[in-house]
Amino acid sequence: xxxxxxxxxxxxxxxxxxxxxxxxxxxxxxxxxxxxxxxxxxxxxxxxxxxxxxxxxxxxxxxxxxxxxxxxxxxxxxxxxxxxxxxxxxxxxxxxxxxxxxxxxxxxxxxxxxxxxxxxxxxxxxxxxxxxxxxxxxxxxxxxxxxxxxxxxxxxxxxxxxxxxxxxxxxxxxxxxxxxxxxxxxxxxxxxxxxxxxxxxxxxxxxxxxxxxxxxxxxxxxxxxxxxxxxxxxxxxxxxxxxxxxxxxxxxxxxxxxxxxxxxxxxxxxxxxxxxxxxxxxxxxxxxxxxxxxxxxxxxxxxxx
Numbered sequence: 001x002x003x004x005x006x007x008x009x010x011x012x013x014x015x016x017x018x019x020x021x022x023x024x025x026x027x028x029x030x031x032x033x034x035x036x037x038x039x040x041x042x043x044x045x046x047x048x049x050x051x052x053x054x055x056x057x058x059x060x061x062x063x064x065x066x067x068x069x070x071x072x073x074x075x076x077x078x079x080x081x082x083x084x085x086x087x088x089x090x091x092x093x094x095x096x097x098x099x100x101x102x103x104x105x106x107x108x109x110x111x112x113x114x115x116x117x118x119x120x121x122x123x124x125x126x127x128x129x130x131x132x133x134x135x136x137x138x139x140x141x142x143x144x145x146x147x148x149x150x151x152x153x154x155x156x157x158x159x160x161x162x163x164x165x166x167x168x169x170x171x172x173x174x175x176x177x178x179x180x181x182x183x184x185x186x187x188x189x190x191x192x193x194x195x196x197x198x199x200x201x202x203x204x205x206x207x208x209x210x211x212x213x214x215x216x217x218x219x220x221x222x223x224x225x226x227x228x229x230x231x232x233x234x235x236x237x238x239x240x241x242x243x244x245x246x247x248x249x250x251x252x253x254x255x256x257x258x259x260x261x262x263x264x265x266x267x268x269x270x271x272x273x274x275x276x277x278x279x280x281x282x283x284x285x286x287x288x289x290x291x292x293x294x295x296x297x298x299x300x301x302x303x304x305x
Contacts, residue, residue, distance in 0.1 A: 035107060163195060200239065
């Protein structure tokens with residue numbers, strides 16, 4: 001089965017659900033902000049229950065109060081408690097905070113918290129977004145560098161799109177729903193396979209460009225990128241696991257009825273890969289920017305002689 005709190009019950013986003021949840025939250029003074037997030041907010045339908053992002057008043061006791069809130073929501077909305085997930089905005093990762101800002105359906109906002117959250121998310125992503133913009137500018141001068149910045153940019157942009165699609169439309173669902181749907185399973189496998197190949201292709205291009213090689217396997221390129229400091233060892237290991245997922249998908253596609261994809265392994269591995277995809281992107285961008293800087297310094301020194 002799928003991730004935390006998976007359920008086969010279909011939940012639809014309705015005005016009544018929004019009104020009932022908002023009314024209940026309005027009566028809880030310790031809650032300063034609340035928003036529906038996840039598939040229900042993004043698609044209007046969820047196979048994985050109701051997911052709320054909450055900001056509680058500073059200094060309030062969390063666990064007991066959150067459990068009571070879950071129970072009250074279940075009673076008010078007529079839902080099983082186990083399909084209601086409450087995410088504390090003081091503890092969740094940046095990805096879910098971004099989703100709250102971008103797609104969250106706000107039920108309660110007593111002190112303009114959404115604007116503060118948007119500022120926090122924007123500040124955190126600034127380090128990534130600015131270098132990507134800088135790479136786009138540098139791509140127009142590709143001939144100056146040993147590697148093709150435009151090629152890397154294209155792969156990174158495709159990587160972002162694939163990762164976002166998988167996170168938003170596939171991996172937020174229950175694994176069994178994806179497994180049992182020919183359409184969803186095909187989309188899942190195709191996008192995951194391409195995501196892995198995009199990441200591995202970036203590694204191979206950078207390494208072959210630096211070492212002037214002619215050929216290298218994806219696995220060798222990933223290891224070499226870790227050795228050269230392009231990516232971290234943890235990212236390299238996650239990407240190698242991703243390669244095994246890609247090979248699993250390819251083998252099942254070739255053998256068709258003779259080989260089946262193990263979706264427990266595939267879904268778990270895909271979530272692990274998505275967890276480092278943005279880190280991979282940041283590390284590649286950082287490496288290229290440093291390489292470009294060093295190239296500029298060397299060029300200036302050569303001209304000064």
